[in-house]
Amino acid sequence: xNAEILVSVIMCVYNTKxxxxxxxxxxxxxxxxxxxxxxxxxDASKCDLFTxxxxxxxxIKIIRLPKNFGPGYARNKALEVAKGKYIAIMDSDDISYPxxxxxxxxxxxxxxxxxxxxxxxxxxxxxxxxxxxxxxxxEYYRCCLLFGNVPTLLNPSVMLRRSALIENGIVYDTTLRxxxxxxxxxxxxxxxxxxxxxxxxxxxxxxxxxxxxxxRTKDVSDYDFAVMTQQYQDMGITLSxxxxxxxxxxxxxxxxSPVEYKKWLQKLLAANQNGLYYDPQKLQKRVxxxxxxxxxxxxxxxxxxxxxxxxxxxxxxTVCKIELKRIKNIFSKQKNGEITVYE
Numbered sequence: 155x156n157a158e159i160l161v162s163v164i165m166c167v168y169n170t171k172x173x174x175x176x177x178x179x180x181x182x183x184x185x186x187x188x189x190x191x192x193x194x195x196x197d198a199s200k201c202d203l204f205t206x207x208x209x210x211x212x213x214i215k216i217i218r219l220p221k222n223f224g225p226g227y228a229r230n231k232a233l234e235v236a237k238g239k240y241i242a243i244m245d246s247d248d249i250s251y252p253x254x255x256x257x258x259x260x261x262x263x264x265x266x267x268x269x270x271x272x273x274x275x276x277x278x279x280x281x282x283x284x285x286x287x288x289x290x291x292x293e294y295y296r297c298c299l300l301f302g303n304v305p306t307l308l309n310p311s312v313m314l315r316r317s318a319l320i321e322n323g324i325v326y327d328t329t330l331r332x333x334x335x336x337x338x339x340x341x342x343x344x345x346x347x348x349x350x351x352x353x354x355x356x357x358x359x360x361x362x363x364x365x366x367x368x369x370r371t372k373d374v375s376d377y378d379f380a381v382m383t384q385q386y387q388d389m390g391i392t393l394s395x396x397x398x399x400x401x402x403x404x405x406x407x408x409x410x411s412p413v414e415y416k417k418w419l420q421k422l423l424a425a426n427q428n429g430l431y432y433d434p435q436k437l438q439k440r441v442x443x444x445x446x447x448x449x450x451x452x453x454x455x456x457x458x459x460x461x462x463x464x465x466x467x468x469x470x471x472t473v474c475k476i477e478l479k480r481i482k483n484i485f486s487k488q489k490n491g492e493i494t495v496y497e
Contacts, residue, residue: 161190161255162238162316166228167246168197172205174247174359179208182244187255193217193236195228226326226334233325238316245310247359249278254355258313261351269318269346270339272307273355280360292347293433297440299343300385300422300432301405302378303336307348311356318346333377340381373403389425405444406451412461415448449476 163182167175182192192214196203198221209216217231233241240262242255254273261271274286287305289295298305312335319325324341326334342348374382379402386393393401397418403409419441426432452458458477462470 159189159191159237161187161240161242161259161313162232162236163190163192163242163244163255164195164229164232164236165193165244165246166195166197166225166232167199167203168222168225169199170203170246172203175203176206176208178244178246178248181249181251183208183211183213184252185250185255186252187259190242190255191215191237193232195219195232197224197228198222224328224331226328226330230325230328233319236316241314241316241319243310243312243314247361248310249357249359251355251357257351257353257355262313262315265347267347268349269315269342270307270348271313271351272311273351273353275308275311275356275358276354277360278357280362284354286352287350288352289348289350291436292343292349294436294440295348296343297432297437299336299340300382301440301444302374302382303333303339306336307339307350308356308358309335310358314342315346318342330377330380333375333381336378337381340385373407374401389431390429391421391425405448408453408457410448412448412452412457413464416445416461416464419445446476449473450480
């Protein structure tokens with residue numbers, strides 16, 4: 155190993171199937187980029203998972219925790235001892251393509267303003283398709299994060315600039331189960347650029363025992379909502395009980411009134427005008443997309459009529475344009491044999 159380590163690869167492990175774990179570890183050990191240390195944190199697994207000869211590689215350091223603390227805490231323990239200029243996050247059941255580290259290091263070296271870069275990725279296991287999340291505009295990405303953690307960086311595909319973490323005191327927030335990465339993207343996007351390399355560098359395994367699968371609901375999780383709320387507070391917005399109840403739901407749901415959601419979006423824009431926390435044009439663009447998505451998901455004519463009564467002439471014209479778009483989508487789906495019910 156070189157005297158100066160360029161990359162610290164961090165992986166936390168908790169009761170991962172040995173088959174999955176060994177594949178993940180092998181994918182790191184066979185990287186075309188060789189100058190790295192591999193920090194594996196065992197978050198108090200119930201059995202010894204490191205019996206393969208793979209773990210005799212001198213680049214591997216296993217850190218054993220006395221009890222199960224969760225992935226955020228485990229990653230933070232690895233960050234405490236990491237020596238690399240860059241931090242590559244890896245999950246214990248995924249597979250990195252051989253060129254992943256090399257590609258990301260070269261990108262980070264030539265883009266000094268980038269503090270975090272993920273990549274396109276491919277689902278495998280219970281799903282099988284490619285995911286290409288393009289993040290070319292950091293300021294627009296910041297606006298997207300106001301509404302949740304999608305589209306975003308996939309945590310196990312990410313390489314971080316370690317100096318950005320240290321200089322700004324950024325670590326994974328252990329109180330935010332499954333949303334600790336979301337908060338980190340909010341923090342990092344404020345001090346530098348977050349982006350995705352437009353190459354598939356990771357295979358992301360999908361299976362029923364994942365934390366993300368267990369926590370997935372149609373509404374906003376308490377953890378994501380906590381990150382969203384903090385961003386609003388930073389803008390000087392204190393949510394009313396009604397606003398909080400609304401924002402905890404899937405905004406596309408019939409349970410969220412279009413009239414009330416419109417008021418919320420206008421409140422967000424007004425708060426930004428007072429403090430200019432976000433580029434006004436970028437935020438206006440994101441708000442317009444949120445509104446279009448909400449209108450497209452209105453399924454009741456009665457609800458649509460109620461909305462139109464509350465709008466100005468110009469706003470009514472906008473909604474009518476969105477409705478025409480919806481009708482075109484319906485005809486397109488019917489041509490393809492799909493059935494759409496509009497009550």
